[in-house]
Amino acid sequence: MLDCKHVVDELSNYLDDEVAAALRQEIGAHLGECRTCRALYDSTRRILRIVTDSRSFDIPEEVSERIVQRLMKKIEP
Amino acid sequence: METDAMGTGRTAELPLPVGRSVPRSALSDAQLVPLLKAADEAAYEELLRRYETKIFSLARGLTRNDTDAQDVLQEACLSVFKHIKSFKGQSSLSTWIYRITANAALMRLRGRKKDERSVPIDDYLPQFDDTGHRVAALPDWHPAVDEMLLNKELGGLLRRWISELEPDYRLVFVMRDQEGLSNEEVAAALNLSVPAVKSRLHRARLYLRERAKRYVYGGGGD
Numbered sequence: 001m002l003d004c005k006h007v008v009d010e011l012s013n014y015l016d017d018e019v020a021a022a023l024r025q026e027i028g029a030h031l032g033e034c035r036t037c038r039a040l041y042d043s044t045r046r047i048l049r050i051v052t053d054s055r056s057f058d059i060p061e062e063v064s065e066r067i068v069q070r071l072m073k074k075i076e077p
Numbered sequence: 078m079e080t081d082a083m084g085t086g087r088t089a090e091l092p093l094p095v096g097r098s099v100p101r102s103a104l105s106d107a108q109l110v111p112l113l114k115a116a117d118e119a120a121y122e123e124l125l126r127r128y129e130t131k132i133f134s135l136a137r138g139l140t141r142n143d144t145d146a147q148d149v150l151q152e153a154c155l156s157v158f159k160h161i162k163s164f165k166g167q168s169s170l171s172t173w174i175y176r177i178t179a180n181a182a183l184m185r186l187r188g189r190k191k192d193e194r195s196v197p198i199d200d201y202l203p204q205f206d207d208t209g210h211r212v213a214a215l216p217d218w219h220p221a222v223d224e225m226l227l228n229k230e231l232g233g234l235l236r237r238w239i240s241e242l243e244p245d246y247r248l249v250f251v252m253r254d255q256e257g258l259s260n261e262e263v264a265a266a267l268n269l270s271v272p273a274v275k276s277r278l279h280r281a282r283l284y285l286r287e288r289a290k291r292y293v294y295g296g297g298g299d
């Protein structure tokens with residue numbers, strides 16, 4: 001069985017589905033048995049989901065306007 | 078204002094590679110480039126429509142405040158205009174724009190006072206003994222960690238913890254996990270190898286998870 005260090009080292013690749021099938025299976029087996037690594041995996045995955053979901057920031061309209069105007073002024077001085 | 082190669086006057090008077098009647102929204106990024114080089118207004122409007130929010134979101138993630146993010150957005154847009162002529166198309170337009178944005182944000186971060194701390198990431202990375210077992214001051218498994226992750230306030234905490242990442246890690250994490258760029262796009266935009274991107278990303282993710290854990294054990298004090 002893989003040790004915890006190996007699993008943690010591969011955690012990001014595993015989360016991104018970037019490990020070969022055989023290793024994927026081994027990591028899956030480890031996560032099924034090791035509560036520590038399972039907790040690390042579950043919570044990291046959840047954190048990433050929150051980060052992805054909260055990604056958009058609104059630009060104030062006046063900022064947008066100002067940029068357009070500055071650009072247009074450069075284009076047609 | 079620069080003049081074109083023929084020396085006939087303003088850039089805007091160059092014959093456009095695409096007719097004015099063609100909607101700019103129908104063009105690919107690569108097709109927009111010659112129009113941008115010819116200072117076509119409609120092309121710039123389209124560029125902003127496509128990238129303004131992305132640039133701002135990235136800038137906001139990197140600089141952690143709205144004012145700086147707005148300044149970075151403006152600088153990045155003006156930089157595109159100023160430097161588009163030297164854009165050779167070796168990377169995609171989006172990669173080039175992300176690189177400009179990252180540079181503008183970094184410049185702003187460097188200009189800041191020291192008191193805006195980032196934390197040393199190594200303090201938050203997992204330790205192992207010689208046999209590959211975790212050496213953790215606090216156990217990884219705690220029901221409160223799970224509970225906390227369902228909490229709506231976590232979004233705000235995460236943003237703060239991200240903002241306290243060292244800039245090298247923050248850049249990679251924000252571009253990759255927040256903005257959803259690929260490893261290859263981030264590598265191209267930051268002039269890093271793909272393995273370097275992956276390694277920084279991995280460490281940044283472990284750092285965030287560790288901060289969440291310590292927050293829970295610390296009773297919310299961190």
Ligand SMILES: [Zn+2]
Pocket residue numbers: 003004007030034035036037038
């Ligand atoms: Zn384990």
